[in-house]
Amino acid sequence: MNCLAVAEERGGEPRKSSLETVRAARRTADALGGSCVALVAGHGAGTAAAALGRYGAHRVIVVDDPRLAKRPNIALARVIADVARREKADLVFLPASQAGKDIAPRVAVALEAGLAADCVALRTEGGEVIATRPVFAGKALLDVRVTTPVKVFTLRPNVFEATAEAGTASVEAATVELADADFVTTVEETTVAAGRPDVTEADIIVSGGRGMKGPEHFALIEALADALGAGVGASRAVVDAGWRPHDEQVGQTGKTVSPTLYIACGISGAVQHLAGMSSARYIVAINRDKDAPIFQVADYGIVGDVFDVLPALTAALRKTGK
Amino acid sequence: MNIAVCVNHVPDTETKVRVAPDGLAIDRSGVNFMMSPYDEIAVEEALRIRDKFTGAVTVIALGGESHKETLRKALAMGADRAVLLRDDGARDSYAVAAGLAAELRALAPDVILCGKQSIDYDDAQVGTLLAAILGLPSVAVVVKLAIADDRSVICEREIEGGHETVRTRLPAVFTAQKGLNDPRYPSLKGIMAAKSKPIEEKPAAPAAPRVEAVALRKPPAKNPGRIIGTDASAVPELVRLLHEEAKVI
Numbered sequence: 070m071n072c073l074a075v076a077e078e079r080g081g082e083p084r085k086s087s088l089e090t091v092r093a094a095r096r097t098a099d100a101l102g103g104s105c106v107a108l109v110a111g112h113g114a115g116t117a118a119a120a121l122g123r124y125g126a127h128r129v130i131v132v133d134d135p136r137l138a139k140r141p142n143i144a145l146a147r148v149i150a151d152v153a154r155r156e157k158a159d160l161v162f163l164p165a166s167q168a169g170k171d172i173a174p175r176v177a178v179a180l181e182a183g184l185a186a187d188c189v190a191l192r193t194e195g196g197e198v199i200a201t202r203p204v205f206a207g208k209a210l211l212d213v214r215v216t217t218p219v220k221v222f223t224l225r226p227n228v229f230e231a232t233a234e235a236g237t238a239s240v241e242a243a244t245v246e247l248a249d250a251d252f253v254t255t256v257e258e259t260t261v262a263a264g265r266p267d268v269t270e271a272d273i274i275v276s277g278g279r280g281m282k283g284p285e286h287f288a289l290i291e292a293l294a295d296a297l298g299a300g301v302g303a304s305r306a307v308v309d310a311g312w313r314p315h316d317e318q319v320g321q322t323g324k325t326v327s328p329t330l331y332i333a334c335g336i337s338g339a340v341q342h343l344a345g346m347s348s349a350r351y352i353v354a355i356n357r358d359k360d361a362p363i364f365q366v367a368d369y370g371i372v373g374d375v376f377d378v379l380p381a382l383t384a385a386l387r388k389t390g391k
Numbered sequence: 392m393n394i395a396v397c398v399n400h401v402p403d404t405e406t407k408v409r410v411a412p413d414g415l416a417i418d419r420s421g422v423n424f425m426m427s428p429y430d431e432i433a434v435e436e437a438l439r440i441r442d443k444f445t446g447a448v449t450v451i452a453l454g455g456e457s458h459k460e461t462l463r464k465a466l467a468m469g470a471d472r473a474v475l476l477r478d479d480g481a482r483d484s485y486a487v488a489a490g491l492a493a494e495l496r497a498l499a500p501d502v503i504l505c506g507k508q509s510i511d512y513d514d515a516q517v518g519t520l521l522a523a524i525l526g527l528p529s530v531a532v533v534v535k536l537a538i539a540d541d542r543s544v545i546c547e548r549e550i551e552g553g554h555e556t557v558r559t560r561l562p563a564v565f566t567a568q569k570g571l572n573d574p575r576y577p578s579l580k581g582i583m584a585a586k587s588k589p590i591e592e593k594p595a596a597p598a599a600p601r602v603e604a605v606a607l608r609k610p611p612a613k614n615p616g617r618i619i620g621t622d623a624s625a626v627p628e629l630v631r632l633l634h635e636e637a638k639v640i
């Protein structure tokens with residue numbers, strides 16, 4: 070089975086979710102017998118390619134083209150599909166990042182392949198891959214098989230381990246023929262807030278709800294997040310109230326997150342909120358109401374006042390030098 | 392401006408998921424269904440585009456009899472035409488997109504809108520698959536959409552920790568993200584008017600699925616957690632547990 074792993078780079082560095090994807094592709098290639106080739110397509114990939122050998126790529130293919138600088142989704146999909154055909158890839162893996170989720174369906178159609186999207190687990194059984202994806206906002210898990218000869222998978226960020234080992238891969242340049250029509254959609258500008266990690270990529274999230282009693286009190290959430298290098302999340306109630314921006318909303322109509330640690334502060338734990346964060350490895354809840362549903366899913370709970378507990382927790386963490 | 396919106400009829404967000412006896416799908420008994428929330432945003436955007444440019448909004452669903460409820464809601468919001476592509480069986484995202492594409496090819500709209508994902512299977516594929524099958528540009532997870540008179544489009548889409556400004560041209564497919572607009576509630580007038588708008592029904596074009604369900608299961612039960620205190624004095628113990636037991640800090 071030939072595996073192709075698509076890696077995204079930002080500023081010349083591979084993104085963490087891409088390292089996870091390459092390693093997952095390599096594990097699959099080892100389990101089924103076969104090679105793992107990584108592909109970086111863009112402009113100015115820099116050191117991104119060289120790093121991928123440590124994450125399991127046997128070879129790395131780089132398609133570097135100034136026309137790809139504006140990340141035109143149709144062109145990028147074409148590049149990936151062309152390289153997949155050349156490499157006779159049976160299995161194509163992309164990160165389920167915003168870019169990956171956008172491009173993967175086009176790659177799949179070009180390769181006449183089925184796409185198993187946003188997978189949280191991959192296993193091999195009887196020579197085939199069974200992928201597991203969360204459905205119904207994570208209230209259930211669906212194991213699927215792709216029935217076409219070529220199969221495409223997108224892998225949810227922050228779930229698969231990006232283990233690095235000593236290893237080098239050969240890096241080769243490749244070109245793909247592209248037509249003007251492939252550039253009809255282009256990214257003109259990107260604005261990313263500097264500082265905290267995005268909730269979908271954060272290892273630790275500190276999240277606040279109505280129990281914070283007002284937008285000004287989110288300073289306590291932010292202080293704890295900064296002490297932990299964490300992302301900041303919010304419940305739907307406080308986003309709808311205008312206290313926090315929509316991109317912090319965690320829940321069924323917000324973001325689904327898979328951090329290692331989720332600290333829910335003043336959040337009652339409505340079904341729709343739990344849907345967005347219940348797959349966190351560890352959940353801490355701080356809430357004054359002992360009957361709040363959040364305590365049903367929390368590993369550790371403090372039934373107390375966020376205004377007492379949060380500053381104490383932040384101070385304790387700063388002292389331990391975390 | 393000819394605008395098409397693809398809508399889906401899905402279990403509501405309160406649903407407690409139970410696995411059906413066949414182990415492949417959810418048990419639908421006692422489940423309430425609704426228009427997928429991102430599809431409502433797509434319908435609203437379609438209505439706004441129609442009102443700005445003049446034209447018509449066609450809503451299309453692929454599914455069974457109960458999908459008509461969602462189509463009627465879209466008509467009540469103000470859509471002009473509704474089409475049900477009838478298939479009472481289950482389809483994967485590809486087979487849904489292929490069925491929708493057959494209808495959309497005939498309609499040849501200027502704008503196709505979908506929700507960014509359907510809240511049942513959360514696949515987030517149909518909109519972009521449609522664009523790929525039809526050979527159209529697409530922008531997914533759109534929070535701002537501005538169509539110029541020359542049919543060029545500037546939109547804003549959400550990415551990790553920020554936004555991208557994306558340029559494209561019509562005809563194109565856009566998938567709607569929360570924040571694009573606030574969907575209107577159907578007015579009584581709209582509900583009454585919708586009663587006289589027909590829902591055209593035709594068989595969905597057959598299409599082979601590409602992804603097959605092997606098993607639907609509940610996530611593994613978590614070990615019960617514990618309450619470790621009732622005020623700030625519990626903090627040292629929490630830090631210790633997070634460090635020594637959970638090993639997350």
